[in-house]
Each structure stands twice: as structure tokens, then as C-alpha cells.
Amino acid sequence: MIDRFTTIRERMVQEQLLARGIADPRVLAAMGEVPRHLFVDDAMRARAYGDHPLPIAAGQTISQPYIVAFMTQSLQLQGHEKVLEIGTGSGYQAAVLSRLCEKVYTVERVNTLLAGARKLFDTLRYFNIVAKLDDGTLGWPEFGPYDAIIVTAGGPEIPQPLVEQLADPGRLVIPVGDQDIQNLHLLIKNSGKIHVEQLASVRFVELIGEHGWGR
Ligand code: SAH
Numbered sequence: 185m186i187d188r189f190t191t192i193r194e195r196m197v198q199e200q201l202l203a204r205g206i207a208d209p210r211v212l213a214a215m216g217e218v219p220r221h222l223f224v225d226d227a228m229r230a231r232a233y234g235d236h237p238l239p240i241a242a243g244q245t246i247s248q249p250y251i252v253a254f255m256t257q258s259l260q261l262q263g264h265e266k267v268l269e270i271g272t273g274s275g276y277q278a279a280v281l282s283r284l285c286e287k288v289y290t291v292e293r294v295n296t297l298l299a300g301a302r303k304l305f306d307t308l309r310y311f312n313i314v315a316k317l318d319d320g321t322l323g324w325p326e327f328g329p330y331d332a333i334i335v336t337a338g339g340p341e342i343p344q345p346l347v348e349q350l351a352d353p354g355r356l357v358i359p360v361g362d363q364d365i366q367n368l369h370l371l372i373k374n375s376g377k378i379h380v381e382q383l384a385s386v387r388f389v390e391l392i393g394e395h396g397w398g399r
Contacts, residue, residue, distance in 0.1 A: 270320030275301030291320035343395030
């Protein structure tokens with residue numbers, strides 16, 4: 185999409201992603217394409233491509249571009265996958281994923297956020313994203329298993345329903361820790377075995393639900 189933010193978006197890709205080691209060309213292309221400024225409030229458009237997270241409605245945040253790229257890259261998407269996202273928020277992460285896989289299922293617990301994200305998916309013609317209102321710590325069993333799962337809020341542990349709904353082979357990325365600071369965990373399922381790696385220290389909003397923090 186060519187818009188007045190194209191140059192600034194290209195600079196974001198070069199300076200914040202490529203220069204810091206994001207190497208997957210498909211991830212770089214997707215982040216160069218999705219109009220991030222449309223996923224934030226009008227008043228924050230000018231800061232949309234800055235090297236930081238930004239507030240969205242309902243006290244939530246859209247992650248820093250580098251974190252979106254880093255988490256996305258860790259899923260190693262090729263294009264044929266079915267991906268589940270927990271925490272739709274602004275819809276930005278789902279939009280990036282939608283450029284890189286076959287279909288995105290995304291779950292959000294705050295109705296106003298879900299409504300805003302759905303509208304954007306429509307406007308931008310990202311027709312391979314479906315979204316629903318629910319407690320995402322329960323996953324979305326009817327469409328599983330998923331080749332990749334990404335959780336964009338931090339919880340005390342990896343929700344068991346998500347591990348069960350992950351395909352084999354499959355990759356799941358989630359921030360796990362306390363309410364202030366978490367460690368980005370990458371769970372890899374392969375040949376019936378599960379392996380967990382810790383990738384980086386991160387700060388996300390709370391994952392609230394049955395297998396997250398209580399309400
Ligand atoms: N991926 C989003 C980031 C949003 S912040 C983006 O690109 O903008 C995390 C989101 O997770 C918030 O919108 C919050 O409401 C949501 N969330 C927290 N707990 C949840 C749960 N159990 N199920 C679904 N969504 C949840």
C-alpha cells in the first residue's frame with residue numbers, strides 16, 4: 185500500500201528491524217506493507233512508526249515494531265499455515281501475520297477493541313483473518329490444531345489448552361512471568377516432543393482469563 189507513511193515505514197524496517205537482526209525477508213516485507221498508523225488513534229499517527237509501544241483503547245498497548253517482528257519471525261511461517269493469535273488488540277499483529285500465512289484466527293476479550301480491529305481488517309481487505317470475542321486462554325478449539333500460536337499478553341504460565349491445540353510440528357510464542365516483566369517463551373512441538381526456549385525479557389499487558397491472571 186503506497187501512502188504518505190511509506191517512506192517512514194521503510195525507515196522503520198531498515199533501522200529498527202533489519203539493523204537489529206530481523207532477517208526473514210517475508211517478515212520484513214510484511215512490516216513494510218501493513219499501514220501501522222491506521223491501527224493507532226488519529227492523535228498518535230505521527231508516532232506510529234516510533235521505536236516504542238503505543239497505548240490503544242481500553243488501557244491496552246500495541247507492541248513496539250521490533251517485538252512484533254521478533255515474535256513473528258520466531259514462528260518461521262512459510263505461507264501455508266493456520267495461525268491462532270490471542271489478544272487481537274488493535275489488530276496490527278494479526279494484520280502482519282495475515283500477510284505471512286494462509287489464515288489467522290484471533291481472539292480478544294474486549295469488545296470495543298475487537299470491533300475496531302474487525303473494521304480495519306475489512307477496510308484493508310485482509311479477508312483471511314477471523315476474529316472472535318472470548319477468553320483466548322481457552323484457545324479456539326473448533327478450528328485447531330494450529331501450526332503456530334502467538335499470545336500477545338503476558339500470563340503466569342503457558343495455557344494448557346493452547347499446547348493441546350498446537351499442531352505437531354508447531355510453534356507457540358508467549359510472554360510468561362509476573363505482571364511487570366515476562367520472558368518470551370517459544371514452545372516447539374515436534375514428533376510428539378515438547379521443547380521450550382526462553383528468547384528475551386519483555387513487558388506485556390496482562391493475559392486475563394481462566395488460564396491467565398484472574399479477573
Ligand atoms: N496483538 C495486539 C496487542 C494487544 S495488547 C496488537 O497488535 O495490537 C494485548 C491484548 O490482549 C489486549 O487487547 C487484551 O484485551 C487482550 N487480552 C488479554 N487477555 C486476553 C484473553 N484471555 N483472551 C483474549 N484477549 C486477551
